[in-house]
Every structure is written in structure tokens, then in C-alpha cells.
Amino acid sequence: MEKKVFTRPRYLKDAVFHYCPGCGHSIIHRLVAEVLEELEIGEKTIGVPPAGCAVLAYNYLDVDMGEAPHGRGAAVATGIKRVLPDRIVFSYQGDGDIAAIGTAETIHAANRGENITIIFVNNAVYGMTGGQMAPTTLPGQNSTTTPGGRDISRDGAPLDLSQMLAIARGSAYIERTSVDSPKNIRRTKKAITKAFLTQMEGLGFSLVEILSACPTNWKMSPVDANKWIKDSMMNTFPLKVIKDKTNEK
Amino acid sequence: MTEKQLMRGSHVIGEAAVRAGCRLYAGYPITPQNELTEYMSGAMARLEDGTFIQAESELAAINMVLGASMAGARAMTSSSSPGISLKQEGISYLAAQELPAVIVNTMRGGPGLGNIAPSQGDYFQATRGGGHGDYRVIVLAPASVQELADLTRKAFEYADKYRTPAMLLGDGMIGQMMEPVVFPEPVDLNKLPPKPWILDGAIGRPSRIILSLLLDTTVEEEHNWKLVRKYESIARDITSAETFMTEDAHLVVIAYGTAARIAKGAIKRVREIGLKVGLLRPVTLWPFPKRVLIEMSRQIKDFLVFEMSTGQMLEDVKLSLEGRSNIHFYGRPGGIVSTPDEIAKEINSLYHRQHLEED
Numbered sequence: 001m002e003k004k005v006f007t008r009p010r011y012l013k014d015a016v017f018h019y020c021p022g023c024g025h026s027i028i029h030r031l032v033a034e035v036l037e038e039l040e041i042g043e044k045t046i047g048v049p050p051a052g053c054a055v056l057a058y059n060y061l062d063v064d065m066g067e068a069p070h071g072r073g074a075a076v077a078t079g080i081k082r083v084l085p086d087r088i089v090f091s092y093q094g095d096g097d098i099a100a101i102g103t104a105e106t107i108h109a110a111n112r113g114e115n116i117t118i119i120f121v122n123n124a125v126y127g128m129t130g131g132q133m134a135p136t137t138l139p140g141q142n143s144t145t146t147p148g149g150r151d152i153s154r155d156g157a158p159l160d161l162s163q164m165l166a167i168a169r170g171s172a173y174i175e176r177t178s179v180d181s182p183k184n185i186r187r188t189k190k191a192i193t194k195a196f197l198t199q200m201e202g203l204g205f206s207l208v209e210i211l212s213a214c215p216t217n218w219k220m221s222p223v224d225a226n227k228w229i230k231d232s233m234m235n236t237f238p239l240k241v242i243k244d245k246t247n248e249k
Numbered sequence: 250m251t252e253k254q255l256m257r258g259s260h261v262i263g264e265a266a267v268r269a270g271c272r273l274y275a276g277y278p279i280t281p282q283n284e285l286t287e288y289m290s291g292a293m294a295r296l297e298d299g300t301f302i303q304a305e306s307e308l309a310a311i312n313m314v315l316g317a318s319m320a321g322a323r324a325m326t327s328s329s330s331p332g333i334s335l336k337q338e339g340i341s342y343l344a345a346q347e348l349p350a351v352i353v354n355t356m357r358g359g360p361g362l363g364n365i366a367p368s369q370g371d372y373f374q375a376t377r378g379g380g381h382g383d384y385r386v387i388v389l390a391p392a393s394v395q396e397l398a399d400l401t402r403k404a405f406e407y408a409d410k411y412r413t414p415a416m417l418l419g420d421g422m423i424g425q426m427m428e429p430v431v432f433p434e435p436v437d438l439n440k441l442p443p444k445p446w447i448l449d450g451a452i453g454r455p456s457r458i459i460l461s462l463l464l465d466t467t468v469e470e471e472h473n474w475k476l477v478r479k480y481e482s483i484a485r486d487i488t489s490a491e492t493f494m495t496e497d498a499h500l501v502v503i504a505y506g507t508a509a510r511i512a513k514g515a516i517k518r519v520r521e522i523g524l525k526v527g528l529l530r531p532v533t534l535w536p537f538p539k540r541v542l543i544e545m546s547r548q549i550k551d552f553l554v555f556e557m558s559t560g561q562m563l564e565d566v567k568l569s570l571e572g573r574s575n576i577h578f579y580g581r582p583g584g585i586v587s588t589p590d591e592i593a594k595e596i597n598s599l600y601h602r603q604h605l606e607e608d
Contacts, residue, residue, distance in 0.1 A: 044450040064448040066319040067460040072312035079316020082300040108305035
């Protein structure tokens with residue numbers, strides 16, 4: 001007797017990802033879809049894709065999706081959630097989107113304790129525009145706008161937005177994970193689940209920062225890219241639960 | 250509250266918005282329109298389903314409105330000139346994504362930080378789209394407190410009907426002014442036409458996408474043509490202007506908003522000394538009342554455009570008339586508000602310079 005052990009999640013459309021080989025977005029999309037299905041919230045969920053590679057998330061995630069201007073995901077999600085407080089609202093944002101152009105919107109949404117969830121994909125580079133320096137680019141890391149490597153005396157140091165958000169009183173749950181290995185992918189799924197549960201229980205702002213590979217712009221093979229996450233990115237952005245006040249009530 | 254009452258302009262916009270069914274307001278402090286933001290903070294709190302957010306920036310405010318609109322609510326933001334510049338990003342997206350929203354601009358002296366005095370320096374920004382891309386915004390120009398109430402209601406109705414942003418364009422003078430006003434009855438939100446496009450969760454229906462990224466150029470082109478067809482139908486349906494003492498006029502002043510009130514005062518003065526002068530007041534700035542103007546040019550050979558700017562609506566008058574009549578201009582920028590006497594003198598001088606008494 002045949003037993004089905006792997007299938008496309010219900011809230012992932014039958015479409016071919018446009019993402020590059022080794023890119024973390026496909027994995028993270030799938031995790032989001034799996035969590036929405038497992039929590040049985042797909043039909044009451046509204047997603048807000050960013051400007052960046054993941055803008056096309058609406059081609060893959062089979063839930064209502066409303067595109068935000070670059071960086072404004074938290075503000076758009078705020079508007080949706082305030083009008084429809086019984087729905088589940090999440091934004092999906094990259095590092096440039098959330099930690100550079102959208103810093104203010106994100107910090108203030110967290111500070112107000114907006115009951116939304118943010119999936120923050122950190123790949124240390126502006127992907128869609130071709131590999132410019134991101135706020136999260138590591139010291140010494142080459143990018144098309146830091147050809148000699150990021151010089152922190154000139155370009156500033158990597159910005160730890162998640163840590164900044166943890167200071168805001170309204171944030172309830174913030175965790176940094178990675179999709180560089182099967183073990184970390186499973187942890188990421190747990191974190192995404194917890195983030196949505198935080199929102200479902202009305203506890204406030206939740207965010208999962210996910211370290212994710214961009215082999216194309218890093219100019220590495222997918223295997224080397226995942227190794228670079230572990231050996232380099234995690235030193236600057238250590239994986240941990242940054243804030244959890246979900247048990248405080 | 251349907252009886253006549255004395256109210257400040259800014260508060261009237263707020264009350265009219267609530268009665269029009271506005272359920273989310275997001276704004277950021279800027280003078281001279283803070284009274285509206287403050288009014289909305291109280292008014293939204295009194296509603297069971299109202300949301301007021303003092304946003305961290307104008308960018309955030311307009312994007313909260315964008316989100317609320319996606320979710321199906323009637324939503325509004327307001328600001329004054331420098332803040333409206335910041336909102337242009339969101340207004341462009343609202344237009345592109347065909348989302349209704351109401352934006353109030355209480356214009357002040359500019360450019361730059363300028364001053365907080367009444368001005369009409371944002372006409373180009375309002376009527377030419379304002380943000381990036383090939384689009385238009387419905388622009389309504391109230392000239393009295395009663396009209397603030399009436400046009401606020403219409404702004405919400407037009408925005409919903411055409412799925413496009415609508416702007417109420419006033420200035421600090423009309424915002425601060427107190428006049429009698431009668432409000433329309435509150436709308437019953439349950440009786441508004443359904444919005445079969447909103448994002449409220451794909452329960453029992455396929456999932457929906459609201460976007461403006463159209464990577465296929467032919468699709469983007471068709472989307473732009475679709476917007477143009479919509480704008481054409483808006484122009485056919487809602488274009489509006491008021492005429493005052495134009496029947497026997499030899500000279501017609503064209504002015505909107507506060508400038509039109511001043512012009513009216515001036516016209517009453519010059520009428521007393523026998524000058525045959527009338528007023529054309531565009532109520533919709535976009536769409537501009539081109540046909541009314543063309544029709545009028547059959548009898549009127551001289552128009553005087555008066556604005557609290559160096560001449561912006563002037564261009565629409567020229568584009569409408571295409572050389573049919575003589576177009577004269579008087580304007581003062583930077584927050585200077587001309588007096589009716591000043592305009593009366595200008596009219597008088599022009600009237601005799603053009604030998605209009607001989608007609």
C-alpha cells in the first residue's frame with residue numbers, strides 16, 4: 001500500500017519558483033504555507049509581500065496578498081489588521097526592506113504592539129537589485145557598492161534590527177533562525193509557528209528573522225553559501241530567541 | 250446633529266468623514282491642520298469600529314490607509330503641504346492598485362518648509378498626480394465650511410465608486426474658519442455597495458492579489474490604458490464648477506477655494522460701481538471644468554485667473570481655452586492672502602485697460 005509522505009502544502013500554489021538555485025526564499029515560503037495549514041488559518045490570513053525578490057510571493061502563497069511599497073510592510077499590515085482584527089496578517093520582508101528603508105515603520109509597529117507577524121529574511125545583501133550593500137552586510141563583505149568589502153568606519157556596521165525591536169515594549173516574540181541546514185529549517189518552522197500563535201492569541205508583535213542564502217549575489221555555490229551562513233553570518237547574527245514574553249500574559 | 254451648527258472647518262471635515270463611514274484615520278502632526286487630526290482621535294475612539302493611529306510619519310500614515318483600504322474600510326489621512334509630499338509614494342500606489350482613499354491637503358506657504366499661512370501652491374502636485382507614474386487623483390476644492398462637509402462626503406463616494414484616491418484641497422484659512430454647517434445623515438455602512446475585491450481572507454473563494462508590479466510591459470500598458478478609461482469616465486461624471494454673476498459679464502474671474510471667496514468679495518465691490526464682472530469657480534480641480542470654460546468663452550473675451558500662487562491653475566485655463574480668449578493673471582505666493590479690495594483694484598484696472606466698459 002502506498003503511503004504519501006511528502007506533498008505540496010495546501011497554501012502553496014502549483015507554480016515553479018523563480019528563485020535562484022540555493023536561495024532560501026523557496027524554503028521559507030514553503031514553511032509559511034505549512035504553518036498556515038497546520039494552524040488552520042490559511043483562509044483567514046492576509047499576507048503583505050515586500051519590494052525585493054520576494055515581491056512575487058503572491059505567485060506562490062495561496063492566500064490573500066496585498067503588495068506594500070518598499071519598506072512599508074509593517075504600516076500596510078497595521079492598516080489591514082486594525083480593520084480586520086480577527087484575521088491573521090503577516091508581512092514578508094527582506095533586510096533592505098525592513099532594516100533600511102522601512103526601519104521606522106517596523107520599529108513603531110513593534111512599539112505600538114501591533115498584533116501582526118513579520119517574516120524577516122536576512123541575506124545580508126540587496127538581492128533583486130543585484131547585490132548592493134544591505135544594512136545587514138557583514139564587515140568586510142564584498143557587495144557591488146562595497147567593492148573592497150564593507151568598511152564599518154565608512155559604511156557603518158551591520159544593523160541588528162531584531163535586537164532593536166526587542167527593546168520596544170510592544171514586541172512579544174522575536175527569534176532569529178536560519179535555513180542553512182535541515183535542523184535549522186525545522187527550528188525555523190517552529191519559530192514561524194510560534195510567531196503566528198503569538199498573533200492568534202493577541203499577544204502583540206511577533207517577528208522571525210531568518211538567515212538565508214543568496215548564492216547568486218554572494219557569488220558562491222549553494223553549499224558554500226550555507227557554510228558561509230554558519231561560519232560568518234551567525235557570528236554577527238547569532239541564532240537565538242531574542243525576546244519572548246508570550247508566557248507573561 | 251442634522252440641524253445647523255457653527256463649526257470650525259477642520260472639525261467639519263472630521264465629522265463629515267465619520268458620517269461618510271470613515272473607520273480608519275492615520276495622521277502625523279503638521280500645522281495648520283492639527284485640529285483635524287485631533288478631532289479624529291476623539292471621533293474614532295467614540296466609534297465601536299473606529300481606528301485612529303498617530304503614525305510615526307506621513308509615509309506610514311498613507312500606507313496604513315492603503316492597508317485599511319485593501320481590507321475594505323473607508324479610510325482617510327490628512328496633512329499640509331510638506332507632509333503631502335511624503336504621502337505621494339502611497340498615493341501613487343493607491344492609484345496603481347485601484348484602492349479608494351481620501352487625502353486632505355490643508356495647503357500652506359512653500360516650497361520647502363515655507364510657512365503656515367494659507368496658500369495654493371500645491372495645485373500642480375495635486376492635479377498632476379503628484380507621485381511617480383501616469384495617473385490622476387480626483388481633487389475637490391471647497392470654498393466654504395458647508396462645502397467642506399459636502400465635498401468630504403463626495404470624496405469618499407467618488408473614491409469608492411471609482412476605486413481611486415480622492416483629495417480634498419483646502420488651506421489654513423478654510424480650515425480655521427467658523428461657519429454654519431448642516432451635515433448629511435451618517436451613511437449606513439451595511440448598505441454601501443459590496444467591494445468584491447478586498448483582502449479579508451480567502452474564505453470560500455479563490456485567494457486575491459492586490460499589486461502594482463506589472464513586469465510584463467504590455468500588461469503594464471493595458472493597466473495604464475484601463476486607468477485612462479476610468480479617468481475619462483470620472484471626467485464625464487463628476488466635473489463641477491460654480492458660476493456667480495456671469496450672465497451679463499464682460500470679464501470673468503477664475504478662482505478656486507479661498508481665492509474664490511476673496512474674488513467674490515471683490516466682484517461684489519466692482520459690481521457696485523457698475524463693472525460687469527462674474528466668477529467661475531472650479532469645484533473639481535481634476536477633472537478640470539474645461540467644457541464650462543469653453544462654453545463661456547463664446548461670450549467672454551477676457552478672463553482673469555486669480556490664485557494664491559505664481560500661476561498654476563492658470564495653465565489648465567490656458568490648456569482649456571487654447572487661445573479662445575484673453576487670459577490675464579493675478580497671484581501672490583508664499584502665504585500672502587490678497588484682500589477683496591486688492592483684487593477689486595486689479596479687476597478695475599484690467600477692466601479699463603481692456604476697454605470692457607465699451608462692450
